[in-house]
Amino acid sequence: MLTGMVVGEVLGVLLGVDANVGGVGFAMIMLIVATDWLRRKGKFPKPSEEGVLFWSAMYIPIVVAMASTQNVFKAITGGPMALLAGLGALVAGAALVPVVARIGEPAEPLPPLTEDEKQAV
Structure with missing residues (x-):
C-alpha cells in the first residue's frame, strides 16, 4: 500500500497535479x-490468501469512498480536461475487458459448498 501511494504521489508530481494519482x-x-507470483512458487499460506481475498473485496468500497470525497463540481467547471480524462479512462477500461477476460486458461467451476462452509457463511 505504501509503495502504491508513493508511486501515485510521484505520478501526481510528474503530471503537475497536487494529488495522489492512482x-x-x-x-x-x-x-x-x-x-500470483507467490502462488506459482507455492509459498502463499492459506491465511494470507484469505486476507488478500478480504482486501480484494474491500477495494471497490474504498475506491467509491475516496471518489466521493472529490470535488466533482469543481472538476467539471474546471475545464474539459477532467471530462476527457474520465471519458478516456472509461473507454480504455471498456476496451480492456475482453482482453483481460482472455487471460489464462478456462478453469473448472468451484465445487458446491459443504454443510460446514454453508454454516460458516
Missing part, C-alpha cells in the same frame, strides 16, 4: 502480481 490502484496491481 496510488490505491497501483497498490492493488502490485498485490495481484505479488500474490
Whole structure:
C-alpha cells in the first residue's frame, strides 16, 4: 500500500497535479502480481490468501469512498480536461475487458459448498 501511494504521489508530481494519482490502484496491481507470483512458487499460506481475498473485496468500497470525497463540481467547471480524462479512462477500461477476460486458461467451476462452509457463511 505504501509503495502504491508513493508511486501515485510521484505520478501526481510528474503530471503537475497536487494529488495522489492512482496510488490505491497501483497498490492493488502490485498485490495481484505479488500474490500470483507467490502462488506459482507455492509459498502463499492459506491465511494470507484469505486476507488478500478480504482486501480484494474491500477495494471497490474504498475506491467509491475516496471518489466521493472529490470535488466533482469543481472538476467539471474546471475545464474539459477532467471530462476527457474520465471519458478516456472509461473507454480504455471498456476496451480492456475482453482482453483481460482472455487471460489464462478456462478453469473448472468451484465445487458446491459443504454443510460446514454453508454454516460458516
